[in-house]
Amino acid sequence: MSDVLERPGRWTRRLAPRGERSPWRQPLAVLGAVVLVVWLLVAALAPLLAPFDPLEQSGDRLAAPGGAHLLGTDSLGRDVLSRVVFGSRLSIPVAVALVVGCLVVGAVLGALAGYLGGWVDEVVMRVADMVLAFPTIILAMVVAAALGPSLVNAVIAILLVNWPQYARVTRSLVLGAKTREYVVAGRLLGAGPWTSLRRDILPNVAAPVLVLATLDVGSAILVLSGLSFLGLGTVPPTPEWGSMVADGVQQFDAWWIGTSAGLAILSVVAAVNFVGDALRDALDPHTRSTVAGRAL
C-alpha cells in the first residue's frame, strides 16, 4: 500500500520552501546542540572529570571558589563542582527516561482514545482532563509527598501528572489521520486496528509528538529539580541540582552553591529547548511557517 499511496508526512516535508536555511544552521540550535553534547559528555565522564568524590567532605565548610575547589564547597565541605558534575548523571538521564515514559503512556492511551472512540475515548480523556485541571507542580508535590521523598517516587509523581498532554496531542492527531484515505484503504485491505494504528497512523503522527517530547525534556528537568528543591525528590546526600539550589538558598552568603547548580539547570534546559525548537522546525515546517507569519 505504501508504494501506491503518498503519505502526508512525506508530502508535507516536500512542501518545505526551497532555499530556506536548515534549522540546524541557526546559531541558537547549534549553541543548544553544543551545550547539550558537552553536558552529555560531562555526565558520561563524570568520574574522570570530577576532582573529588561528590559525597566526600573534602574541604572546609562553605569555602569560596578558588584553589582546590574551583566552585567552592557546600554546607558540609563537599566540592560543589564535583556535585554539579555528578548531578548531571542524575538529572539528564532521569529527565529523558521520564519523558520517554510519559510519551509511551500518553501516546498509547491517546492513540487508543482517538482511534477507538466511544467509551474508551470518554474515560481516557476525562481522566486526562482531571489531571490537567491541576497545576503540574502542585499535583506532583501532592503525589510525591504522599508517597514519601525519593527519586523513584518523584519520577512516578511526574509521570502521573505529565502523560495527559501526550494523550491529548496524540488523540487529536489520530482523530485527523484515521479518516484519511490511506488509512481507510488499509482497513479495507484487511488490516486490523493494531496494524492500522502501527503501520498507517503512527508514522504520520509521530513527528509532532516527538517535538513535544523534546521540548518537554527541559521542563522535566525543571520539575524534577523543583521536587528535589522542595525536599520531595532525591534523598541526601545524593548530588542533585535541585537540592543543591535548596542548600544554596539556606546559605545565602555562599552564593556559589545555588548559583552553580542553578546555572547548570539553566544551561541544560535552555539547550534542550533550542534543540527542540530546531527539531520542530525540521519535522513540522507548517508550525514554523505559522510562527513566521507565512501561513496566512
Place this chain on the structure above:
Amino acid sequence: MHRTLRHSLVVPLLAASAALALAACGSSGSAPAASSASGGTLVVDSTFDLKTADPARSYEFTGELLGHNVYEHATTFEGTDLTKPVPELTTFAFSPDNRTLTLTLNGEHKFADGTPVTVDDIVFSYQRVQGITGSPSFLLDGVTVAKVDEKSLTLTTTAPNLALPAVLANPSLGIVEKSLVVAHGGTTGTDDAAEAYLNTASAGSAAYQIDTLDVSSKIVLKRNPNYVGTAPTWDKIVIENVAPATQKLNVQSGTAQIALDISPDGTKGVDGGSTTVINGISGFTVYTFFAADAEHGKAASDPNFVAAVRHAIDYSKLLDIAGKGSVQPGGVVPVQFPGALTSDPTNSYDVAKAKELLARSTYAGEPISYLYASDVTVQGLRLELIAQSIQADLKAVGITLQLDPQPAATYYSTLRSNTVQAALSYWGPDFPDASNYLAFTPGQGVAKRANWTADSATGQQVAPLVAAAQAASADTRNAAYQDLQRTLNEVGPIVPLLQPAQSVVTTTTVSDVVPSPLWLLDLASIH
C-alpha cells in the same frame, strides 16, 4: 519539642538561583546606623510564631519574649546564670519536707495602671493558668495554690518538687492584674474570655507594656510608668516579624538594632564594623536515638551498636556546623542547667573503639533507616546537615544509614508513632532544671519514641537512679542527676549530640544584650 517550628521558605527554583546570583554581586547595606540615644526606639527583628499574647495560653518563642518582658514572675533568673532562681515578685522558701513552697511578697510592685501587685493577683494568675487548660497548664500540674495572708501564698505538691522555683520563672506564669482581667471576662476556668483583651493590652507589672500588637507582623511595647525596678533605657521597643535573610540586611543597614534569627553560618563575617555577634548557648538538646526494641530497632537495638555509634560520631564536626557558641553536653541536660554533665567519655569520638564495639554487635552492614525533619531548623541550625554529617561519620566505621527526610508536617506524626528504627530530634526546655529531662528515662515521653520501656533490662537498671534523683535533697540532687545521665549514656538508646548556639546580631549602638534560652532577651537590661 512543643513549640511552633520555623520552616524554611519555599521560593521558585530559578528565581532562587537568580537571587543568589544577585546576592553574589551585592554587598552589605550602607544606610546610616540608627542612633541609640537613651529614650529612643529599639527595633528587634525576629521570626514570629506568636499565636496569642495571653501568658496563660501562650507557649511559643515570641510569646516567651513577650511574657517575660511584659509580665513579672514570682521568680526569675539573673543574666546567664540558670542554676539558681532568684526572687522577683516574691521570695520563696520550702517546707522541711519540700512539699510546700511558700511565696512571700518581695516589696511593692505595681502594675502599669499603678495598682499594687497583691497575693490575690498571684493566686488568680496561677489558678487561671491551671483552669484554662491551655498549652502551659502542665507546668502547674499537681500544684495546689492557696492564699495564706495578704503577704504570702503556698504552692503544695504531693511529692517533693524542688524544681518549682525554677518553673515559676517560666514566661507563661506571668502575674496578671486580677481586677483588670476579670473586668474583661477573665476567670479561672475554661470559660475565661480575657484572651482578646490581653492580645490588645497588657495587665502586667514588668518594665514594658503592650502598646500595639499584631500577632503576625509587629509588636510595639512602651514603658510601664509605674515599674518599680531600674527604669529601662528605651522608651519604645518595636519587635518586627522579619525573615532571617532580611534580618541580616536590616541590622547591617541599621534599620533594626537586634536580629534574633540569623543562622550560625549567616553570622560569619558580620562581626566587626557596625555590627556585633553575641554567641550564647541555646537550651536545646539535639539528640539521636535508635529503637531499643528488636522489633523496630533490629540490629540497631543491640547496645554494642549504640555504643559504637557514640564513638563513631565526630562531635567536633557537628559543633563546626552548629557554629560558634554551640557545645557538646555530657548528657541530655543542657550544660548551663543545674545537674548537667559537662562531658562524658562514653560520648566521644574514637573510631578504633567504635569499630571494635561494632564488631561485637550483631550488625552486619544492613541499612538503618534514619528519620529526620528536612525543613526544621533549631536556632538556625539545619537538622538535615547534622543528619548528613552523622551519616558520613557512621559510614566511616561501616554503618550504613539510609536517610529518611520528612517535612515537619509528617515528621512529627511518624516520630510519635513510636515505630521508627532511628531518628534525629531535639528537645527544648520547659524550665531550667534537670527534672525536665526525666522524659528521657525509660517509659517516659522521649524514651517512648525509642520504645525504651521501664520493664526492659536496661530500663530496670535505670529505675533506681531515677527514683534517687527524684527523692534527692537540694544538696545531693545535682550529683544524683549526673549519675542518672551517666547511666543513660552507658545503657540507653539516646545519644545527646549538641546544644546549638543562640546567636544574636546587634548594631554596635546597643549594649548589654544577653541572649537567654528561656525568653530570648531581657529587653529592660539592654542599653
